[in-house]
Structures are given as C-alpha cells and as structure tokens.
Amino acid sequence: MDHRGTRDVADAKVSSSPAISEHPESRPMRADAMRNHEKILRAAEEIFALDGVMVPIDIVAERAGVGIGTLYRHFPTKEALYDEIVSTRLRALIDTAQTCAKDPIALEGMCTFLHTFALQASEKQDLFDALGQAGIDIKARFSDMLDELTSCMDTMRQRSVEAGAIRDDVETKDILNLVMGSCHAAGYDGDNGASLERLVDIVLTGIKTPD
Amino acid sequence: MDHRGTRDVADAKVSSSPAISEHPESRPMRADAMRNHEKILRAAEEIFALDGVMVPIDIVAERAGVGIGTLYRHFPTKEALYDEIVSTRLRALIDTAQTCAKDPIALEGMCTFLHTFALQASEKQDLFDALGQAGIDIKARFSDMLDELTSCMDTMRQRSVEAGAIRDDVETKDILNLVMGSCHAAGYDGDNGASLERLVDIVLTGIKTPD
DNA sequence: CTTAAATCGGAACTACGGTTCCGGATACAA
DNA sequence: TTGTATCCGGAACCGTAGTTCCGATTTAAG
Numbered sequence: 001m002d003h004r005g006t007r008d009v010a011d012a013k014v015s016s017s018p019a020i021s022e023h024p025e026s027r028p029m030r031a032d033a034m035r036n037h038e039k040i041l042r043a044a045e046e047i048f049a050l051d052g053v054m055v056p057i058d059i060v061a062e063r064a065g066v067g068i069g070t071l072y073r074h075f076p077t078k079e080a081l082y083d084e085i086v087s088t089r090l091r092a093l094i095d096t097a098q099t100c101a102k103d104p105i106a107l108e109g110m111c112t113f114l115h116t117f118a119l120q121a122s123e124k125q126d127l128f129d130a131l132g133q134a135g136i137d138i139k140a141r142f143s144d145m146l147d148e149l150t151s152c153m154d155t156m157r158q159r160s161v162e163a164g165a166i167r168d169d170v171e172t173k174d175i176l177n178l179v180m181g182s183c184h185a186a187g188y189d190g191d192n193g194a195s196l197e198r199l200v201d202i203v204l205t206g207i208k209t210p211d
Numbered sequence: 212m213d214h215r216g217t218r219d220v221a222d223a224k225v226s227s228s229p230a231i232s233e234h235p236e237s238r239p240m241r242a243d244a245m246r247n248h249e250k251i252l253r254a255a256e257e258i259f260a261l262d263g264v265m266v267p268i269d270i271v272a273e274r275a276g277v278g279i280g281t282l283y284r285h286f287p288t289k290e291a292l293y294d295e296i297v298s299t300r301l302r303a304l305i306d307t308a309q310t311c312a313k314d315p316i317a318l319e320g321m322c323t324f325l326h327t328f329a330l331q332a333s334e335k336q337d338l339f340d341a342l343g344q345a346g347i348d349i350k351a352r353f354s355d356m357l358d359e360l361t362s363c364m365d366t367m368r369q370r371s372v373e374a375g376a377i378r379d380d381v382e383t384k385d386i387l388n389l390v391m392g393s394c395h396a397a398g399y400d401g402d403n404g405a406s407l408e409r410l411v412d413i414v415l416t417g418i419k420t421p422d
Numbered sequence: 423c424t425t426a427a428a429t430c431g432g433a434a435c436t437a438c439g440g441t442t443c444c445g446g447a448t449a450c451a452a
Numbered sequence: 453t454t455g456t457a458t459c460c461g462g463a464a465c466c467g468t469a470g471t472t473c474c475g476a477t478t479t480a481a482g
Contacts, residue, residue, distance in 0.1 A: 056439055067461035174410055181392015199385055206417030278431035
C-alpha cells in the first residue's frame with residue numbers, strides 16, 4: 001500500500017491565442033486588448049479556484065484590474081469565462097485519466113488517477129463545483145467531457161475487475177462520487193493534502209476485492 | 212454482511228403548539244392562524260425535503276395555500292422556517308445516534324446508524340444541504356446540534372476501534388463526509404435506496420480493520 | 423348583530439448579481 | 453501628427469429573491 005503519485009500532469013495553463021484564429025482575415029487583436037484578455041483569464045483562474053463558481057463577476061474584473069465592460073467584451077457571459085477555465089482543467093484531467101488507463105497494472109493506474117483527481121478537485125473549487133455541487137445545468141455544459149472522463153475511468157475499473165483487483169458490483173460513477181465526498185471532507189478544514197490522501201485510500205480499500 | 216435496519220426512528224413530525232407558550236398571559240392564537248401555521252409547516256416540510264434550501268419562499272407559501280404576508284407573520288425569516296424544519300430533523304437523527312451508540316456490538320450500531328443517516332440525508336434535501344453543501348454559515352446555525360451528533364458518532368467510532376473492528380486512523384468527520392458523498396451519488400440519479408445501501412457498505416468496508 | 427382586535431394577502435420595496443450601453447481613451451497605420 | 457477603428461470603464465438597467473407594509477377580511481367577545 002502507498003499509491004501516491006499525483007504525477008506532473010494536470011496543472012496545465014489556460015492559454016490559446018485569441019488574437020489569431022478568430023477571423024483570419026481581420027487585423028490581429030490590439031496589444032492592450034490581448035494583455036487584458038490574459039489578465040482576466042489569469043485572475044479568473046485564481047479566483048475561481050479559490051472561491052468557486054458562485055463568486056460575483058465584478059470581483060474577477062477587479063482582481064484583473066479591469067472594468068466590467070472590458071471583461072464582458074472578452075467573454076460575452078459569465079458562463080463563457082467559467083467554461084474556458086473549467087474545460088481546460090477538465091481536459092488536463094482527461095489526459096491524466098487516459099494515461100492512467102494504460103497502466104500495465106490496472107489497479108495501480110486507478111489509484112494514481114484517483115489521487116490526482118482528488119487533489120485537483122480539492123485545489124480547484126471551480127472544478128469541484130462543476131463536477132458535482134451546484135446546478136445540474138452546469139454539469140450539462142460539460143457533458144461530453146464528463147462522458148469522456150467517465151469512459152476512461154470505466155476502462156480502469158473494468159480492467160481492474162478483470163484482474164480481480166476490485167469488486168465487480170461498483171459503478172464508475174459511485175467511485176467518482178465517493179472521491180468527491182473525500183474532497184468535500186478535506187476541503188472544509190483547511191486541511192491540506194494529508195487527510196485527503198487518507199480518505200481516498202479508504203475509498204480504495206472499500207472497492208478492492210476482499211483478500 | 213447485511214446491516215440493514217433503518218429502524219422506526221428519525222421520521223418525527225414537526226409540531227409544537229405556537230398557540231400556547233408564547234405569551235402565557237395573552238389570548239390563545241386565533242383558530243385560522245393556528246391552521247395556517249400548521250399548513251405552512253407542513254408545506255415547508257415537503258418542499259424543503261424535495262428541493263432543498265434554495266427553493267424561493269413564495270413557493271412554500273403557494274403550496275401552503277397562503278399569502279406571503281401570512282407566511283412572514285408566522286416565521287419572521289426564511290431562515291427561521293428553515294431552522295424549525297431542519298432542527299427537528301437533526302434532533303431525530305441525534306436520538307437515533309444516541310440509541311445506536313449504545314448497541315452492545317459497537318460496529319453493529321455504527322452500521323445501523325450510518326445507513327439511517329444516509330437514508331435521511333438523501334430523502335430530505337434540506338437536511339443534506341444543512342449537513343454539508345451550501346454556505347458555511349448555515350452550518351454554524353446548527354453548530355451545537357452538529358457537535359452533539361458528532362460526539363455520538365465519535366463514541367461509536369471509539370468503541371468500534373477499541374473492539375478492534377475499525378481502523379484507528381479515521382476521523383469521525385471523515386466518515387460523515389464519506390457517507391455524504393454516497394448520498395450525493397445516489398441522489399442525482401433518481402436512484403432510490405438500492406445503490407445508496409451499496410455505497411455506504413463500501414465506506415464501511417473501507418474503514419474496517421483488514422481481516 | 424356589532425365591533426375591535428387579530429389576521430390575511432399581495433403589491434411594493436430592497437439588495438444583489440448579471441448584462442448592456444455609450445461617451446471617452448488608446449493604439450497604431452498613414 | 454493625425455484620424456479612426458478598436459477598446460476601456462463604469463453607470464444604468466433588468467430579473468430574481470427576501471422582506472415590509474397596509475387596506476381588506478375574518479374571528480370571536482360582548
């Protein structure tokens with residue numbers, strides 16, 4: 001026992017160059033605009049991670065050192081901004097999942113992934129929100145990515161079951177929600193990392209086949 | 212394995228007689244007023260259970276067949292109404308916990324309680340909200356009851372540990388949050404009961420001492 | 423039946439968060 | 453340097469949810 005890992009993965013930066021690609025014909029975005037776009041993204045990343053989806057939009061603008069109007073020029077909607085951030089994070093998580101799903105030792109991959117997953121969800125409040133809490137509609141927004149993620153996890157689960165490593169009567173989504181519960185537990189104590197690892201291990205113990 | 216139970220407990224009715232006790236001197240509450248008080252409480256119970264804390268207050272009034280003004284006459288605040296409902300439910304849960312804490316077989320009591328707890332939290336959305344989600348401030352409102360509940364659970368946990376039945380490195384609050392995670396999982400599928408039992412069992416397996 | 427106190431109902435007020443709009447400022451090509 | 457297309461800022465607007473207020477209605481005592 002002791003499946004730490006958390007690898008390097010899943011801490012990608014939100015980037016993309018809005019200057020180009022939008023309308024290949026027109027002039028590139030003005031320098032100050034690009035700078036602001038970046039500042040907003042940066043601020044949103046920090047604030048959403050800390051306070052989640054519920055934070056008022058003007059807080060983000062303020063933090064970015066930018067007016068509300070400017071923010072809305074770059075992102076037509078609060079949701080649009082939120083999407084940008086969360087989908088990037090989800091994308092990174094999916095990449096991790098895909099890697100883990102290929103681990104020669106199925107259970108090993110599962111453990112690694114769940115720990116990474118838990119860490120990310122507890123560090124990034126927005127991700128956490130998107131993954132479970134909040135409105136159902138928010139979930140719908142990322143449904144395709146969610147499906148992709150779930151399907152990766154299902155691969156891990158199935159392979160582990162076939163290897164006789166975990167119980168065959170547990171659904172993938174159950175595992176996911178159990179881990180989310182762990183995040184919730186660890187989150188509200190300011191209790192960083194330490195206990196989260198332990199909780200995830202409890203869940204893992206629970207889904208393993210009894211020796 | 213198969214610790215069902217869910218006993219009879221924990222389904223108490225919200226009651227109390229507002230007519231008396233308020234001002235022992237003054238006249239008793241008018242008949243229609245008492246009827247309305249009751250109707251409001253009844254409606255709130257149903258709606259909060261179904262939709263949680265977030266439901267607009269006028270929905271409750273409407274359901275009770277009463278004007279908003281009337282509702283506010285009886286409960287000066289949305290929170291007041293919410294308090295009434297949730298604290299009654301919490302009280303019932305504490306009673307169950309106290310009973311379970313006395314079970315001669317410590318682990319048995321723990322299992323019974325956790326299943327009851329999970330069932331209640333998943334059936335009564337408001338209880339669920341109060342216990343975890345939502346704002347931290349809501350939690351603060353019931354802090355003394357929460358403490359009482361936690362202390363009961365801690366008794367169970369400690370006795371189980373002493374009996375060598377469960378791991379000694381798990382905190383009470385961890386257990387609670389793990390179970391909440393289960394509720395969350397079961398809740399959003401309209402998946403009633405069946406899978407919830409299974410999830411709680413997973414958690415229980417996870418916290419037991421390896422054979 | 424009369425009448426005053428208690429209660430009812432819902433329009434209106436308040437606070438808050440998202441979004442729009444437009445006069446003024448800025449970048450940058452000519 | 454100048455002109456203009458682009459961008460900035462934040463006041464104002466809108467919808468939503470909680471709460472207050474007061475004229476209309478009802479209870480029940482005399």
